[in-house]
Amino acid sequence: MSFSIPTYNNGTPFFTGEFADPRVIPYTVSLDGRDYAIDLEKYRHNGVARFRNGVVTSSEVNDGLLNPEGAWWRYRYSWHSGAGQEIDELDPDSVGTRFQASRGIDVWDKYQACLLPSTENKLTVAAADIHMVSTGGYVYVSDGTGVKRSADLTTWSSVTGLSGTVQGMASDGSSCYIATTVDVYAVATGLGATAVSTATTPADTIAFVANRLIVAADNVIGELTTTTFDTIYTHFQSAFRWTAIFGVGSRIYMGGFAGNRSELYTTTTTDAGAIALSAEAASFFAGELLQAAMSYGGSVVLGTSAGIRFAQLGSDATLTYGPLISDFDGCTALAAEGRFVYCAVETFPDSGSGLVRLALDEFTAPLLPAYATDVFTTDSSDTIEAVARFGSQTLFAVTADEVYASSTTAYVTSGYIDSGDITFGTVEKKSVSQLRANFVALAPNEAIAIAVTNEKDASIGSKNITIDGETESTLDLAGEAVSRTRVRFTLSGDGTTTPCLEQWRLRGYPIAPGVEEWVVPLIIHSRTVVNDSEGQVLAMDPWTETARIRDNWQTQDIVLYKEGDYAFRVRIDNFQIDTAEWRDGSDYFELSCTVRLLST
Numbered sequence: 118m119s120f121s122i123p124t125y126n127n128g129t130p131f132f133t134g135e136f137a138d139p140r141v142i143p144y145t146v147s148l149d150g151r152d153y154a155i156d157l158e159k160y161r162h163n164g165v166a167r168f169r170n171g172v173v174t175s176s177e178v179n180d181g182l183l184n185p186e187g188a189w190w191r192y193r194y195s196w197h198s199g200a201g202q203e204i205d206e207l208d209p210d211s212v213g214t215r216f217q218a219s220r221g222i223d224v225w226d227k228y229q230a231c232l233l234p235s236t237e238n239k240l241t242v243a244a245a246d247i248h249m250v251s252t253g254g255y256v257y258v259s260d261g262t263g264v265k266r267s268a269d270l271t272t273w274s275s276v277t278g279l280s281g282t283v284q285g286m287a288s289d290g291s292s293c294y295i296a297t298t299v300d301v302y303a304v305a306t307g308l309g310a311t312a313v314s315t316a317t318t319p320a321d322t323i324a325f326v327a328n329r330l331i332v333a334a335d336n337v338i339g340e341l342t343t344t345t346f347d348t349i350y351t352h353f354q355s356a357f358r359w360t361a362i363f364g365v366g367s368r369i370y371m372g373g374f375a376g377n378r379s380e381l382y383t384t385t386t387t388d389a390g391a392i393a394l395s396a397e398a399a400s401f402f403a404g405e406l407l408q409a410a411m412s413y414g415g416s417v418v419l420g421t422s423a424g425i426r427f428a429q430l431g432s433d434a435t436l437t438y439g440p441l442i443s444d445f446d447g448c449t450a451l452a453a454e455g456r457f458v459y460c461a462v463e464t465f466p467d468s469g470s471g472l473v474r475l476a477l478d479e480f481t482a483p484l485l486p487a488y489a490t491d492v493f494t495t496d497s498s499d500t501i502e503a504v505a506r507f508g509s510q511t512l513f514a515v516t517a518d519e520v521y522a523s524s525t526t527a528y529v530t531s532g533y534i535d536s537g538d539i540t541f542g543t544v545e546k547k548s549v550s551q552l553r554a555n556f557v558a559l560a561p562n563e564a565i566a567i568a569v570t571n572e573k574d575a576s577i578g579s580k581n582i583t584i585d586g587e588t589e590s591t592l593d594l595a596g597e598a599v600s601r602t603r604v605r606f607t608l609s610g611d612g613t614t615t616p617c618l619e620q621w622r623l624r625g626y627p628i629a630p631g632v633e634e635w636v637v638p639l640i641i642h643s644r645t646v647v648n649d650s651e652g653q654v655l656a657m658d659p660w661t662e663t664a665r666i667r668d669n670w671q672t673q674d675i676v677l678y679k680e681g682d683y684a685f686r687v688r689i690d691n692f693q694i695d696t697a698e699w700r701d702g703s704d705y706f707e708l709s710c711t712v713r714l715l716s717t
Contacts, residue, residue: 144647145655146637147679148712149669151662154645154655156638156709165632165715189627191539194620196224198479199487201444204538204601212481218444220466221532222608224489225457225476229557232528232608232615236494239270239512240520247514249503250286250293256507257293257304258520259283264295266308270507270522278302278310284321287330294330296320301332301341316346322373326364329392331371333359338371340392349384350394361410365417365430370398372407379407379421383434399428399436413453414477418460420448425460425473427484439484445473450513454506459491461501461513469495470515472504492523531609534618538572538601541627546598549577549625554606555589556582556618562611565618567592571599598628635678635687635714639666642707643700660705666692666712675717687714 145152191205198215205211216224223233244261251257255266257276264276264283281299288294293304298319302310313330318341320332330341336352338359349371352359357375364370369392372381379401384392401407401421409420417428417436425448428438445462452459458475465471471493479487492511496519503514511523541547549569556565559582566581569592578594604623608616641662645655669676670689678687691713696706 146639147677148637148639148714149665149676149678151657151665152655153639153641154647156640159636159638159711161634161636163634165634189541190622190624191541192620192622193536195228196222196230196489196534197227197476197487198481199224199476200489201442201481202537205536205540206542207540207544210482215481215487217535217537217603218466218490219532219534220490221493221529222489222534224534225474229617229619230534230606230608231617232530232532232610233492234523234525235527235529235612236492236521237524237527238496238519239522240265240267240273241518242514242520243517244283245517246284247502247516247520248283248286249505249512249514249520250288251505251507251512252288252293253291255293256505256512257286257295258503258514259286259295262297264293264304264310266293266304270510270512274308276304276308276310281319284319285323287323287325289325294323294325296323296332301330313343314341314346315344316341318346322359322362324362326362326369327367329369331362331369331392333362333371333373336375338362347391349392350382361407361419363410363412363417365412365415368434370410370412370417370436372398372410374406377404377406379405381407381410381436396435398434399438405441408447408449409451411451411453411458413458416477418451418453418458418475420451420460422447424448425462425475425488427475427477427486429484437484440482442473442485442488445490448473449500450502450504452504452506452511458486459504459506459511461504463500465493465498466490468498469493470497470499470501470513472501472511472513492521494519494521527612528610528615530612531607533605533607536604538603539623540601541625543627543629544600545630546600546628547602547625548596548598548628549594549602549623550596551594551624552578552592552604552621553589553624554582554592554618554621556587556616558586558588559584559616560610560614561585563614563616564609565590565616566607566609567621568605568607569594569623570603570605571597572601572603574603577602596625631716633685633716634690635685636711637678637714638709638711640709642697659700659708663694663708663710666710678714685714686717688717689713690715 195214198212202215203217221233223231242260248259257266262282265273267273281297285296295302300317301313303313304310320334322333324331332341336357339346339348354375359373361372369384381398383395383398385395387393406422419426424441424443426438428436446464448460450461456478460473462473472491474491476487497515499516501513505512514520564583569578577597580592582590641659647653673688678685693711696708698707
C-alpha cells in the first residue's frame with residue numbers, strides 16, 4: 118500500500134496554525150498529553166476491516182459457509198410456529214418459523230402460507246345471548262327461548278318442548294343438554310326436549326363431565342341426576358358466577374369470578390359417591406376473570422378477560438399455566454378438534470370478529486402453544502359468544518346476530534402476514550438491498566404483494582406480482598440504512614382459489630461502526646532534537662514513558678491522540694518496543710515504541 122506524508126505550513130508535518138503556543142512543538146504528535154517525535158517512514162493510518170475472517174471447519178451445510186464479508190441473508194420458509202414474535206435474533210427465544218401477525222392466512226401446513234377459508238352466514242338469530250354445541254350428528258344453536266338444530270348447516274329445525282330462555286348448552290357426544298331459566302332439558306335423536314330431572318332446576322351454566330351433569334345457577338353449583346339436584350357448593354359471594362366447568366380424567370374442575378377476582382377449584386368424591394369441592398386448582402391475577410375453560414388431550418386451555426392460557430395438570434391436581442396470549446384481549450369461548458383449539462377473542466386485527474387457533478402439538482416456549490388468527494367475518498365487530506366444530510367446519514356465533522361457518526370451497530379474497538422486526542442479529546444499522554420470494558405458480562386473478570418497511574413503518578420498497586404462472590420475484594431495494602426492517606406479504610385472489618407463499622429471502626448486511634487504526638512509531642530517547650533540527654529538544658526518561666504507555670495498554674483507558682490541529686479519542690490496542698542503544702548510564706535503552714491506536 119502506497120503512503121505519503123502530508124505537510125503543512127511550509128513543510129511541517131502534522132502542524133498548522135501559529136507557533137505562539139509554547140506547548141506546541143512542530144514535528145511531534147501528542148499522546149495522552151505527552152509530545153513525541155515520530156518515525157515518518159513507519160507511520161500508518163488506515164481503517165480496520167469490519168468483519169473478521171473465518172475458517173469453515175465442518176462440511177455441514179449451514180450459514181457458516183457464507184462469507185461474512187459478503188451479503189447476509191435472512192429468510193422464512195415456513196410459518197407453522199405461529200404469531201406473536203415481534204423481533205427476531207436479538208430475542209434469545211426467537212424461532213425461525215414464527216412471525217409477528219397475520220390476518221386471513223393459513224400457516225398450519227409446513228412450508229407454505231395460503232389464504233384461509235372464507236365464512237358464510239348459516240343462521241340468523243334474534244337472541245341477545247347465543248349458545249351453541251355440536252354432537253356427533255347435529256349442531257344446536259339457541260335463539261332466545263328456542264333452539265334450532267341442523268345436520269348439514271343448510272336446513273334448520275326447531276327443538277320442541279322447551280320452556281324459558283336458554284342460558285347454556287352442553288353435550289355428552291350424542292345428546293344435547295339445554296339449561297334455561299326454567300329447567301334443564303335433554304334432546305337426543307328427535308326434536309323433542311324432555312326435562313332431565315324430576316327436580317325442576319333453572320340453570321345459567323351447564324357441562325357434562327366425567328359422566329355427570331353439572332349445572333350452576335347464580336352462585337350455586339351442583340350435580341343434576343334424574344331425580345335430584347345435589348348442591349356441591351354455594352359460594353359465599355352472592356355475585357359469584359360459575360363460568361367454567363370441565364373434567365380432566367375423572368376429576369372435575371369448576372370456577373368463575375366475582376368482582377375482579379377469579380377462582381378455580383378441583384373436586385373430590387366422598388365415600389357416598391357425591392362430589393365435594395377440594396383445593397384451589399390455580400390462582401389468577403386480580404382483574405383477570407375466568408370466562409371459559411376446557412380440557413383437551415390431558416391439558417387445559419383457559420379463556421380469561423385478559424387473553425388465553427395453556428395449562429397442565431400437576432401430580433396434586435393443581436394446574437400450572439403458561440404465558441398469557443394477550444394479543445387479542447379477552448377470550449370468551451373455546452372449542453377443539455384434532456390438534457387445534459379454537460378461541461373466540463374480543464379484538465380481531467383490523468376489523469370484524471373472528472377466532473384464534475392454537476396448535477397443541479407445536480410449542481414456542483414452555484406452556485406456550487403456537488397460535489395465529491383464524492377464520493373471521495367482516496360483517497360485525499361484536500363479541501363472539503359461542504364456538505363449535507362440526508364436521509370439517511368451524512362455527513361461531515356473533516352477539517345478537519348471526520351464526521357463521523367456515524367455507525369448504527371458498528377463500529377470503531385477501532390476507533397478510535407480517536414478519537416482525539428483522540435485525541440481522543445486531544442493533545447497528547443495516548443496509549438492505551434485495552428481497553426474493555418464491556411461491557406456487559399464480560393462477561388467474563391471484564396476486565402477491567411485497568412491502569418492505571423500516572422501523573418507522575416507512576416504505577423502503579414494494580412490488581405487486583400478478584403475472585399468471587409466475588413462481589418467483591425479486592424486489593431490488595436502494596440499500597437504505599435502517600435499524601430494523603419488516604416484510605409484509607399480502608395474498609389476494611377472487612375467492613375461488615388461493616395463492617401460496619413458499620419462502621422469501623432478504624439480502625443485506627449490518628453497517629458496523631467504522632474503526633480507524635494508527636500505527637505510530639514514537640521516538641523515545643533521553644534527548645531528541647525537533648522543530649526541523651533548530652535546537653528545540655525533547656527530554657524524557659524512556660523507562661518512565663514506556664511505563665506510561667504500558668499502563669494505558671493494560672487498562673485500555675481512552676486517551677487523546679493529536680496530530681497537529683486534529684485530535685482523536687483512542688485506546689492503545691498494542692505496542693512494540695525496538696531498542697536503538699543503551700543509555701549512557703546503562704540503566705535502560707534509547708528506543709522507539711510503536712503503538713497501535715484504535716478509535717473508540
